[in-house]
Amino acid sequence: MNKELLIETKQLQKKYVTDTVETTALAGVDLSITKGEFVAIMGPSGCGKSTLLNILGLLDSPSGGVFKFLGEDITNASERQRAKIRKQNLGFVFQSFNLIDELTVEENIGLPLAYLGVSxxxxxxxxxxxxxxxxxxxxxxxxxxxxSGGQQQRAAIARATVSNPSLILADEPTGNLDSVHGREVMALLTELNEAGTTVVMVTHSPSDAEYAHRIVNLFDGQIVTENLNVRKHVAELL
Amino acid sequence: MWQNYFKVALRNIYRNKVYAAINIAGLALGVASCLLIFLYVQDELSYESHFSKADRIVRVAGEIEHEGQVNKFALSPPVLAPILLKDYPELERVTQLANARKQTIWYKNKSYNEENLLFADSSFFHVFDYEFLAGDPATALDEPRTIVVSEQLADKYFGGAEQAIGQVLKFSRDSYMVTGVFRDQGHSHIQANAFLSRSTLDTKRQDVITDDNHWFHMNRYTYVLLRDKSQIAPFQEKLKTFAATHVTPWIKENELAANMTFMLQPLPSIHFNTVYTDDLSPAGNINYIYIFAAVAVFLLLIASINYMNLATARSAKRAKEVGLRKVVGAYRSQIIGQFIGESLLITLLAVVLALALVQILIPTFNALTGKHFDANFFLQPEIALALFAIILFIGAIAGSYPAIFLSGFKPVDVLKSDKSPKGGSAALRRTLVVIQFMISLIMIIGTIVVFSQMQFLKNRDLGFNKERILTIDIPVGDSMLVKQLPTIKQELLSNPNIESVSNSADIPAESNSTILIFAEKNGATLQNAMDVMFVDYDFVDVMGIQVKEGRNYSRNYKTDLKGGLIINEAAAKKMGWKDPIGKRIQMADWDAKVIGVVKDFHVKSLHTKVAPLILALVPESSGYLLVRLKPQNMPATIGFIQEKWQAFDTKHPMEYFFMDEHFDKQYRAEEKMLTVFGYFAGLTIFIACLGLFGLASFTAEQRTKEIGIRKVLGSSTGSIVLLLSRDFALLVLIAIVLAIPVAWYGMDKWLQDFAYRTNLSWWIFALAGFAAMSIALLTVSFQAIRAALQDPVKAIRTQ
Structure with missing residues (x-):
């Protein structure tokens, strides 16, 4: 694969320090994601997968290591810089949809464009x-x-994609949905990915992970295995 | 983007009606009070501002020092004016006013009693540029027996300004020709219905006002127009030597033991003059301006605190939105902008509501303050500016803390469904609640103290019986009527419901004369300036004044006329007389012995101590007729008196009042203050409770799960109410502890203004504390009970 690197991390670390306890959420993660990939991150609760996704989505900053986005080192970027990158390049889909209750579907979806200053x-x-x-x-x-939950998640995906982001980050996107609606959402993400958008998804569900090109398994803050999804590649080749 | 913010803000208001209503209502009440207070303060500060030369005009007030005691008068002697003008080239003009008080005016066979009449000299209108509707201000008062009347008077007598010119108004002695009509405008300490030409006084001596070279004849108000306002301070400096040059030689020549100095009062400050006595109109109290301004700020502060507390407390509800906006790329500054915008919107709504409130409240407020504010006041540029400032102040101050707090949320923390952020700093919120209640408590304590002082003043034994004394104001200058006074008294006494009748020149609560007396002490003669009331034989009886030593005046002693004097205890004490009876006093044409000492009684308001006083016998005194009524059948008795009086006085309408009301009028300023202050105190606690109500319902909401679990575990409703109320009770308790010393200090200072004052007793503080605590607990427990009565299953599930 000689495609352009979208994300590159070296020895990415994240520690949470409370009064007495220091918790290591990420203990040196090396991960590269190229443009157009569909990556699933899996692992048991507390393995650090959401932390990793938040850092990849520039919602959180690492405590150590290097984080490059489109070749640019943004490990120590300011909040304002990160907000700018977020609105220009990223789209988010959450387990709990996170639509703003006071805005209509249309207004929710239009929100990213408003912050981009689109007419x-x-x-x-x-x-x-x-x-x-x-x-x-x-x-x-x-x-x-x-x-309904399915409709809400579709609205959330519409909002995540309305600004044509290069990367969509999805945190357990089917977690609050029944299986029918869950499959629907996965189909939508796949469709987006096929149209060229990179997708990084955190999930518990092996069946959801099946939609990805690559499955990254995290345990205790480290990548333990990284598998190509053979079935998917075969399906694409055929 | 703003459209988006606006929608979210409006929908938030709509969805959280209770909180929005608390915020908007609290702010609206605060802003409405603020506006009313602003109007009041602006009005009080607008005195004299319509005179274009106001900044160059000063009044020269005279101070007479005698035996270490300084009497400060707003007045000065007539002789002062020409000398000032001659000696000081920096003075452009010097003008004097003399008070002609109330007179009866005849026009076309009808008579009217007119108040606020002043003698003014020909340069008066050069100094004070009244707007003339007719006539020429430059020459209007040049000639003797001319008069310049107010627009209102011109309308009343002649039906208009133009028609008034050349008309003649007849006074008791002279007729005056109208040469000018001025417009009633602006506020001034000079409250005049008409100005009479002072040169009339030069054409013949008149007993009301006399011109001479006596420096201690303080009967003029002297105003000086300087060429430049920067000369005021140097002029005051120069005046220090004035007395030495002009007055001291005269004092020596006349062998008087007193000193005189002259002080300047800048024109705009005169309205707030409380130092110099005998001013033209009652003074405003600058302290009340400060107090009201503080109250306005407090009210806004309390309402703003509500906003801050509720906004941050409920921030959990907005956290998700903030997180999301950040996720899609909002900068923190944009989110701060959004929330400040939201608070501006709430404030704007509150201001609109406040304007409506003010429209409704203006008539009541006018009645309370005795002012005449127009309901369209907000069209004034100053008010519009003030409104704008208020919106910015609350919007930015109250909005910024929630805005900064809310915009600080991290998306990572708030977007996970299993986490909900704490609603801001609870410690800060508690502090703010304590501040709110502290302010409310101080105001409540203030109200109770002022109220109990008023009651104290009204119920205090004045040393005379002020009840049921009908007092007739005898018209000035009607010698026929004065001659008939003994007959009138006889006829009145024929009614069994009339106890006694007296005629006197002076009564309590009216200014009386101060006269220089010479009194014996240990063989030497002492000079003293002393207050004198001129009374008849019956005054002491009618007033119910107690004779402590010696006797009252009696018709049986011919020597009582000019040969006997009655003094009060304070006078005896001042003279240092152990045995006052028989001591010699000389004053004017009296050469008398003290025949009686009366118990001290209050001639002036209880702001001042009872001064040494002489009751001098002048049987034909004709200022007032005092009629002591029996309690039975008073309306009929009053009718009888009216009938009898008008039979003798056919020319003037009879004017009367009751002594007690007249005396209590002196406290009207304080009473007005009390009423207005009381309302605002009530408002502060109301707004504070609104906030408390909101916070309590928020707490109950937040602790729904805890309440549910406790109930499942068998907790009673009562103990849950207690649990929820305890925290708030503690805050109010802290507020009480903090408020008491502040209130004590402030109210103790206020009471210092009164020579006779009530004690700051513990019950005042206890009552205020109890009231605040009860109101707060009532507010909180309403929410607590509601929460405690909820079905526990529902509470646990919804979490």
Whole structure:
């Protein structure tokens, strides 16, 4: 694979220090993700997978090591720089959807564009496209609590993709959904990935992980195995 | 983006109606009070500002020092003016006013009693540029027997300003021709319905006001217009030697034992003059301005604290939104902007509501303060500016803490569903609640102290019986009427419901004369300035004044006329007389012996100590007729008196009042203050409780799970209410402990203004503390009981 590196980490560390206890969440993680990949991160509770995802998503900063995004070392980037990278390159999907209760579906989806300073007409157009893609256009004027879980997650994915990010980070995206809706969400993520978006997903579910190209197994803050998803590659080759 | 913020803000208000209502109502009440206070303060500070030369005008006040005691008068002698003008080239003009008080005016066979009449000299309108609706201010008062009337008077008598010119108003002795009409405008300590030409006084001597060269004849108000305002301080400096040059030689020549100095009062400060006596109008109290301004700030502060506390307490609810906005790329500054914008919006809504409130409250406020504010006041640029400042102040101050706090949330911490952030610093919130209650308590204690002092003043034994004395104001200058006084008294006494009748020149709560007396002490003669009331034989009886030594005046002793004097205890003490009866006093044309000593009685308000006083017998004194009524059938008796009086006095409408009301009028300023202050004190505690209500419901909400578990484990409703209320009770307790010393200090200072004052007894503080605690607990327990009565299963599940 000679594709361009999107993310590169060297000996990434994260320690949480409370009054008496020091907890190591990440103990030297070396991970490279190229553009267009679909990576699943797995591991038992407390292994550090969410911490890793948060750092990759620039929501948290590492305590040690090097973190490069698109070849640029941003290990010690300021909060403002990181916010800028977030809004230009990243999209997030959460287990609990995290839609803003006071905004309608349409307004929630348009939010990233508002912070990017996209014009009103352009926003309207792109939000409409995203909603249609996710099949929730008919729910545009509803508030999140008026939607089913599946619909909420589709709205959340629409919001994560509306700004055409190069990377989507998904934290247990099917965790709060039944299996039918869960499969639906995974299909959407796959579709996005096939359209060229890099996807990094944290999951407990082996069946969800099956959608990824590569599965990274984390244990006690370290990568223990890194497997190519053979079935997926074979499927693509065929 | 702003549209987005705006929507979120509005939807948040809509979804959290109770909290929003608490915030908006509290702020609206605070802002409304603030506006009313602003109007009041602005009005009080606007005195004299309509005179274009106000900054160059000063009044010369006279101080007479005698035996270490200094009497400070707003007045000065007539002789001062020409000498000032001659000696000091920096003075552009010097003008004097003399008070003609109340007079009866005849016009077209009708008579009216008019108040606030002043004699003014021809340069008066050069110094004070009144706007003239008719006539020429430059020459209006040049001629004797001319008068310049107010617009209101011109309308009343002649139906307009133009028609007034050249008309003649008849006074008891002279007729005055109207030469000008001025507009009633602005506030001034000079409250005049008409200015009479002072040169009238030069054409003949008149017993009301006399011109001469006596330096101690303090009966003029002297105003000086300087060429430049920077000359005020140097002029005051120069005046220090003035007395030495002009007054001291005269004092020596007349062998008087007193000293005189002259002090300057800048015109704008005169309204707040509480030092110099006998001013033209009652003084405003600058301390009340400070107090009210402080109250305004306090009210805003308390309402802002509500906002801060509720916003941060409830921040958990907004945490997810903040996290999300950050996830999609919001900068912290953008989030701060959003929340400050939100508080600005809330404040704006509160201000709109406040304006509506003020519209409703203005008539009541006018009645309370005795002012005349217009309901459209907010169109004034100053008010609009103040409103703008208020919005910014609350929006930014109250909004910034929640904004900074909320924008600090990390998405990682708040977006996981199993974590919910703590609602801000509980310690800070507690501190703010303590501050709120401290302020409220101080105001409540203040109100109780002022109220008990008022009661103390009203119920204190004045040394005379002020009840049921009907007092008729005898018109000035009607000699026929004065001659008939004995007959009138006889006829009145024929009514069995009239106990006694007296005629006197002076009564309590009105200014009386101060006269230089010569009294014997150990064979030597002492000079003293002393207050004198001129009274008849019956005054002591009618007033119910106690004779302590000697006797009252009696018609049986011919020598009592100019040969006998009654003094009060304070006078005897001042003279150092152990045995005052028979001591010799000379004053004016009296050469008299003391025939009686009366128990001290209050002539002035209880702000001042009872001064040494002489009751001098002048049987034909004709200032007031005092009629002591029996309690039975008073309306009929008053009717009888009115009928009898008008039979003798056919020319003037009879004017009367009751002595007790007249005396209590002296406390009207304090009473107004008490009422207004009381309302605001009530408001502060109300707004503070609104906040407490919000916090209590927040706490109950936050501890729903805990309450549920406790109930499952068998806790009673009572113990849960106690659990939830205890924390708040502790805060109020701390506030009580902190408030008491501050309130004690402040109110002790306020009471120092009164020579006779109530004690700051413990019950005042106990009552205030108890009231605050009860109100707070009532507020909190309402929420606590609601929480405690909830079905525990529901509580545990919803968490």
């Amino acid at each position: 009103k007409a352009e926003t309207e157009k792109r939000v409409m496209e995203a909603m249609e893609r996710m099949g929730i256009a008919h729910r545009r004027n509803h508030f999140p609590q008026q939607l």
